[in-house]
Amino acid sequence: MSAQNAQRHQAEELALMLSDFGMQRMSARVMAAFLFTEKPSLTLGELAEELDASQGSVSGALKTLHQVGMLERVPVPGSRRDHHRLRRDAWERLYSRQNEVVRKMMAAAEEGIAATGEDSPARERLQEMYDFYNFMFDELPLLFDRWREKRGSQG
Incomplete structure (x- = not known):
């Protein structure tokens, strides 16, 4: 298994565990994607593609994670899309x-x-x-x- 596939597998395992403990499944998958990404921020489209999920379901998960303080929107010069990232103080905010x-x-x-x-x-x-x-x-x-x-x- 390649390193990237191993990382994706671990992200899905983490998401499964989070959903087993009560987090909504798509919110758990989005949260895991932010924990495992190498990128400084992710867009809705990037998340939907990465998770092979609809933009609507990812959008709902983003809203939930923003509400609990885990994510924040960040400006990206030259981009018209909203970019999101895991807050540095995410665990404190939670x-x-x-x-x-x-x-x-x-x-x-x-x-x-x-x-x-x-x-x-x-x-x-x-x-x-x-x-x-x-x-x-x-x-x-x-x-x-x-x-x-x-x-x-x-x-």
Whole structure:
């Protein structure tokens, strides 16, 4: 098996594992493509061709990965197409308040708390969900600082 074929195989294995753990299949394949690419950025068309998938399904996956903060759009002089790349801080964003999905979950918990009665079991569960995320987000900056320090000392 050539090195390129081995790399593609490993990307598909990673995508399969991510989808087994709950990530939508095409989002997992797109994520794996960004992790394994040698290019600084990829376009929708390049991804669709690489993954042998429709541009519509790839577009939906790109939207999802942008929403959770894993990808960013980057300018490419002379190109009219949108170029995307894995954010340098992708893993921090995935586990931070910058993750759009988590922000929406916290907002939904707050609204649910406001809509439930004072002694409601639902309110208790929603409050615990909100309190958990709030606690984690208060603690995460310290871990991120340690991570950046470790990453900096390795580079």
